[in-house]
Amino acid sequence: MSLLKVSNLSISKKHNNIVENVSFDIQKGEWLAIVGQSGSGKSLTASAICQLLVPNLQAAGEVLYEGENLLNLMPKNMRNLRGTRISYIFQDYQGSFTPLLTIGQHFEEFLKRHLKLAKSQRRTMAEEALASVGLKSEVYLRYPFQLSGGQLQRVSIALALLLKPDLLIADEPTTALDSISSFQILQLLADLQQKNGCAILFITHDLRHVRKYADRILVMKEGRIIEQGEKHQLINNPEHSYTQLLIKASLTLRTSRSLFSPEVLK
Numbered sequence: 001m002s003l004l005k006v007s008n009l010s011i012s013k014k015h016n017n018i019v020e021n022v023s024f025d026i027q028k029g030e031w032l033a034i035v036g037q038s039g040s041g042k043s044l045t046a047s048a049i050c051q052l053l054v055p056n057l058q059a060a061g062e063v064l065y066e067g068e069n070l071l072n073l074m075p076k077n078m079r080n081l082r083g084t085r086i087s088y089i090f091q092d093y094q095g096s097f098t099p100l101l102t103i104g105q106h107f108e109e110f111l112k113r114h115l116k117l118a119k120s121q122r123r124t125m126a127e128e129a130l131a132s133v134g135l136k137s138e139v140y141l142r143y144p145f146q147l148s149g150g151q152l153q154r155v156s157i158a159l160a161l162l163l164k165p166d167l168l169i170a171d172e173p174t175t176a177l178d179s180i181s182s183f184q185i186l187q188l189l190a191d192l193q194q195k196n197g198c199a200i201l202f203i204t205h206d207l208r209h210v211r212k213y214a215d216r217i218l219v220m221k222e223g224r225i226i227e228q229g230e231k232h233q234l235i236n237n238p239e240h241s242y243t244q245l246l247i248k249a250s251l252t253l254r255t256s257r258s259l260f261s262p263e264v265l266k
């Protein structure tokens with residue numbers, strides 16, 4: 001059975017569809033990538049899953065998780081589910097932090113909201129989470145502006161995975177990072193996924209990352225899914241001319257043999 005099943009999801013503004021009849025499912029522990037050029041509707045699709053669309057946009061259709069259509073969930077229930085069962089990390093990781101709160105205070109707020117624990121237990125849990133993403137415990141006392149982009153994105157991942165969600169939605173999590181930090185962050189996500197077994201819905205327009213990490217790929221164009229399939233099948237035998245173009249474009253970006261060597265791309 002699928003972990004999450006999206007059926008005929010449409011997103012509209014004043015009755016004009018921006019995303020149209022999108023259907024896909026995510027299996028437990030799977031890494032599913034949504035690719036497509038800028039403006040194709042990837043982020044809106046991801047945001048709609050947990051009711052994160054801005055108020056001028058409406059979602060219709062079905063997002064089935066544990067027998068419930070998440071589009072109809074009451075706001076309070078959705079807030080409880082978000083961050084615990086389904087978590088997000090975004091490209092704009094800085095925007096996810098409150099500048100005047102330390103990293104530790106972010107953990108405190110999050111844990112107090114979702115769990116009943118003693119202060120010392122919360123501190124231990126936060127420090128273990130920081131360690132799991134390769135950060136020292138001293139980061140707990142720092143403010144967001146005192147961390148690099150890569151470090152801050154690591155904190156976002158630690159917070160997103162803190163309560164062991166079933167699904168992590170990662171919306172272009174490395175776009176704002178340099179290429180070395182990007183690969184480190186993605187490798188970290190892959191390692192944590194191995195450990196935690198969560199599924200990842202990975203939004204990107206960079207096929208290089210998809211080649212390495214995804215199990216399945218879904219291609220969007222102008223608000224619709226035009227092709228989806230298992231990674232090797234889709235990359236080696238793309239049916240749609242747009243998918244062929246995307247793959248060709250990603251191949252011309254080959255700059256270093258090591259980055260794209262068969263070992264890396266396997």
Ligand SMILES: Nc1ncnc2c1ncn2[C@@H]1O[C@H](COP(=O)(O)OP(=O)(O)OP(=O)(O)O)[C@@H](O)[C@H]1O
Pocket residue numbers: 013018036037038039040041042043044045054056057205
């Ligand atoms: N609040 C909004 N009101 C109206 N149109 C919007 C709104 N948000 C996004 N759009 C439009 O919806 C379309 C899809 O946007 P979306 O952000 O999902 O694209 P994307 O594929 O994620 O692009 P990118 O890779 O650049 O993030 C775009 O044309 C965008 O301009």
